[in-house]
Amino acid sequence: xxxxxxxxxxxxxxxxxxxxxxxxxxxxxxxxxxxxxxxxxxxxxxxxxxxxxxxxxxxxxxxxxxxxxxxxxxxxxxxxxxxxxxxxxxxxxxxxxxxxxxxxxxxxxxxxxxxxxxxxxxxxxxxxxxxxxxxxxxxxxxxxxxxxxxxxxxxxxxxxxxxxxxxxxxxxxxxxxxxxxxxxxxxxxxxxxxxxxxxxxxxxxxxxxxxxxxxxxxxxxxxxxxxxxxxxxxxxxxxxxxxxxxxxxxxxxxxxxxxxxxxxxxxxxxxxxxxxxxxxxxxxxxxxxxxxxxxxxxxxxxxxxxxxxxxxxxxxxxxxxxxxxxxxxxxxxxxxxxxxxxxxxxxxxxxxxxxxxxxxxxxxxxxxxxxxxxxxxxxxxxxxxxxxxxxxxxxxxxxxxxxxxxxxxxxxxxxxxxxxxxxxxxxxxxxxxxxxxxxxxxxxxxxxxxxxxxxxxxxxxxxxxxxxxxxxxxxxxxxxxxxxxxxxxxxxxxxxxxxxxxxxxxxxxxxxxxxxxxxxxxxxxxxxxxxxxxxxxxxxxxxxxxxxxxxxxxxxxxx
Amino acid sequence: xxxxxxxxxxxxxxxxxxxxxxxxxxxxxxxxxxxxxxxxxxxxxxxxxxxxxxxxxxxxxxxxxxxxxxxxxxxxxxxxxxxxxxxxxxxxxxxxxxxxxxxxxxxxxxxxxxxxxxxxxxxxxxxxxxxxxxxxxxxxxxxxxxxxxxxxxxxxxxxxxxxxxxxxxxxxxxxxxxxxxxxxxxxxxxxxxxxxxxxxxxxxxxxxxxxxxxxxxxxxxxxxxxxxxxxxxxxxxxxxxxxxxxxxxxxxxxxxxxxxxxxxxxxxxxxxxxxxxxxxxxxxxxxxxxxxxxxxxxxxxxxxxxxxxxxxxxxxxxxxxxxxxxxxxxxxxxxxxxxxxxxxxxxxxxxxxxxxxxxxxxxxx
Numbered sequence: 001x002x003x004x005x006x007x008x009x010x011x012x013x014x015x016x017x018x019x020x021x022x023x024x025x026x027x028x029x030x031x032x033x034x035x036x037x038x039x040x041x042x043x044x045x046x047x048x049x050x051x052x053x054x055x056x057x058x059x060x061x062x063x064x065x066x067x068x069x070x071x072x073x074x075x076x077x078x079x080x081x082x083x084x085x086x087x088x089x090x091x092x093x094x095x096x097x098x099x100x101x102x103x104x105x106x107x108x109x110x111x112x113x114x115x116x117x118x119x120x121x122x123x124x125x126x127x128x129x130x131x132x133x134x135x136x137x138x139x140x141x142x143x144x145x146x147x148x149x150x151x152x153x154x155x156x157x158x159x160x161x162x163x164x165x166x167x168x169x170x171x172x173x174x175x176x177x178x179x180x181x182x183x184x185x186x187x188x189x190x191x192x193x194x195x196x197x198x199x200x201x202x203x204x205x206x207x208x209x210x211x212x213x214x215x216x217x218x219x220x221x222x223x224x225x226x227x228x229x230x231x232x233x234x235x236x237x238x239x240x241x242x243x244x245x246x247x248x249x250x251x252x253x254x255x256x257x258x259x260x261x262x263x264x265x266x267x268x269x270x271x272x273x274x275x276x277x278x279x280x281x282x283x284x285x286x287x288x289x290x291x292x293x294x295x296x297x298x299x300x301x302x303x304x305x306x307x308x309x310x311x312x313x314x315x316x317x318x319x320x321x322x323x324x325x326x327x328x329x330x331x332x333x334x335x336x337x338x339x340x341x342x343x344x345x346x347x348x349x350x351x352x353x354x355x356x357x358x359x360x361x362x363x364x365x366x367x368x369x370x371x372x373x374x375x376x377x378x379x380x381x382x383x384x385x386x387x388x389x390x391x392x393x394x395x396x397x398x399x400x401x402x403x404x405x406x407x408x409x410x411x412x413x414x415x416x417x418x419x420x421x422x423x424x425x426x427x428x429x430x431x432x433x434x435x436x437x438x439x440x441x442x443x444x445x446x447x448x449x450x451x452x453x454x455x456x457x458x459x460x461x462x463x464x465x466x467x468x469x470x471x472x473x474x475x476x477x478x479x480x481x482x483x484x485x486x487x488x489x490x491x492x493x494x495x496x497x498x499x500x501x502x503x504x505x506x507x508x509x510x511x512x513x514x515x516x517x518x519x520x521x522x523x524x525x526x527x528x529x530x531x532x533x534x535x536x537x538x539x540x541x542x543x544x545x546x547x548x549x550x551x552x553x554x555x556x557x558x559x
Numbered sequence: 560x561x562x563x564x565x566x567x568x569x570x571x572x573x574x575x576x577x578x579x580x581x582x583x584x585x586x587x588x589x590x591x592x593x594x595x596x597x598x599x600x601x602x603x604x605x606x607x608x609x610x611x612x613x614x615x616x617x618x619x620x621x622x623x624x625x626x627x628x629x630x631x632x633x634x635x636x637x638x639x640x641x642x643x644x645x646x647x648x649x650x651x652x653x654x655x656x657x658x659x660x661x662x663x664x665x666x667x668x669x670x671x672x673x674x675x676x677x678x679x680x681x682x683x684x685x686x687x688x689x690x691x692x693x694x695x696x697x698x699x700x701x702x703x704x705x706x707x708x709x710x711x712x713x714x715x716x717x718x719x720x721x722x723x724x725x726x727x728x729x730x731x732x733x734x735x736x737x738x739x740x741x742x743x744x745x746x747x748x749x750x751x752x753x754x755x756x757x758x759x760x761x762x763x764x765x766x767x768x769x770x771x772x773x774x775x776x777x778x779x780x781x782x783x784x785x786x787x788x789x790x791x792x793x794x795x796x797x798x799x800x801x802x803x804x805x806x807x808x809x810x811x812x813x814x815x816x817x818x819x820x821x822x823x824x825x826x827x828x829x830x831x832x833x834x835x836x837x838x839x840x841x842x843x844x845x846x847x848x849x850x851x852x853x854x855x856x857x858x859x860x861x862x863x864x865x866x867x868x869x870x871x872x873x874x875x876x877x878x879x880x881x882x883x884x885x886x887x888x889x890x891x892x893x894x895x896x897x898x899x900x901x902x903x904x905x906x907x908x909x910x911x912x913x914x915x916x917x918x919x920x921x922x923x924x
Contacts, residue, residue: 457652459651459652460654460657462613462641462648463650463656463715464656464667465614465640465641466614466615466641466644466646466647466648466725467671468642468645468668468672468719469642469667469671470642473642482656482657482658
């Protein structure tokens, strides 16, 4: 369908999107150039905030730590993710179907929960640490060091790389590889001289993704970095409030602008890569049935490495949480049989705010997820088969929230709800959290919708137009019915993502707006380990329900 | 089905994507009850022209009208939306809506026109009967064979009696065997229902078989238009001559001209042929003759060539032979008669059937 001029509903959708995306960012930007909170009548425009943080040694230390962690993540996640993708798409590794599902679990488990899991299982008195101590006489690791944080972050981001490289490998026809075999290359040479170069754009893309996710990291460094005082940019921002004792919004905004100044160019770079990637893989080859590379005796070694990774990233933290949720306390010399209890859950259900957190989390995932998918669909349809102006505006609008870490977005929305007249009443409702979640995950959600829309051949819509259907009728009667399964799948995925989300709600946390994610951050800060363990387990259970439903309905777990 | 007798007129249509010109001034008419084929190689602009008529592409200038209705007028800024044009379009991929039954696929256009349910029922069943789809109304598209899907797509485009039916490569999705039968069936349907149709195809045989008039497109311009006989028997350009039918080609230089005939000379041969276009003595030129007009001769004579038989190919209903004349290759049907014991044969290229075209300007020097 050709781009037709102006249409009212479409313009409205784009205008609303622009409003909710740009307002928070603009507010952060403006706030960063004030010398006091923007609602303070004595505020003045200036660069005091930047002067302050640039003079603060902690800022530079945390910037350095962020760079180290992000780089470490790339170094770990990129080769492992690529190797995993190759093993799972190109070889006869046993148990592929199970592994394919397990691999994605770290994506859907909250990093806050994972971090907590590592503390209780591998911290100085963690379950596995004490067990190891019993065996070798000492705990052979320290999860609180900067290296450990980078290693854990790297290993838990392997799935991100895996997703992009396996998609690239799957779309790469086996004929180009077979051609190399015929010419005389052995399997390893094929992998290195054909498969790897042809998936390079995807790997590069995934590398940049992991790098900027490294800058947005919050839960892991918050929990694991605390004991030894390792700060990263996001935790530095989070702790600024305590530092001065007063709400130092202008300082937080300045740090936020610094973070966005790093992440936004990375997002643009990614986008540019994605555009040029098409040129690299112009010759895709025919997607014939893949002939799997026999691993022979190596298959067990490969399986062992994959299993080891799965144990470390999934089994260790989650088993730790599960165990910790059912014990009163834990430490050296405690016998597991003596401390088993259900009291932790009892405590959670006795506290009205924690019960509300569970209910809110469930509602925000189900109803909120559905509403978010409806919004994403409206935006997706507004840009559907559009060229030129509007489509380009939407493209960039969607990119912006990607570059803004959830913590910052939550902060900006807090300000908006506090000080925009008419919205104040909604501040203490879960609507404020929902709006922030929906904006933060805009790019993700829209990618789900547009991949569903991409499945529809344009001629199906053109056929309806020539038969006499208006644009609105085409959407209602052809486009929407055709993507309905895609929409359901998106709803499930958004449900899981919303259950998992924690950082966006941190600043919005208040009476009525509790969600498990932000509650965990707050309880962790207060040292309520028992309740953190119980809530974490409940959170994992909620995600597991979504995951089970997704598997049951055959939903692809990534776009 | 009776249709308002209105004529489709496309006048000087231009269309470009960025700086890439797709159509460069195409004009054509389609009279009521007529079938016009848009023929051309891929990239010639034939599908773009069809889609422009449908309103699915955005021309940059020109005019498209049906009767008194202006569909598009670049100068007046008129661009009627697709859904208002009331045309039928059969897509190359058929584009049946997978979530609707055969009945609902066909009925959709009628529902959009607010026709009462009972009449919709009648008309859809009428269409199903017309297309030999009687019992398939409740099926979903994926439960149909390729040929049945094609018929549903046609029924869907015809059911609301559009003044013109547009078909984009309607037969290309069928396999070769089925295609010939479908071609005859489609022609019969068009004649029986008295349809006005604009059909895009890249296959010259299909174009000749199905249409009353052919528009041959080349790089966004009309190379030649006329009846199938015109294009096949009286090509005005070398492009048309080459595009239609199977041909032998000989390149050489014009040595003599005499009352509409040209003497073409190559390495070791000279032939008289019918001069096409502006030719003068000394010009580089190409001679073209249809395979079936090339004859096997038994002895030397006027307009005959002495050639070496390379090989023969058995095609079932006839035999095709390959001959060598210096660097050139010639093909001819029939049983070769080699010259006393050797492998040399004589081929006759009748003067009237051997068309001599001036070589394109670039290679004339």
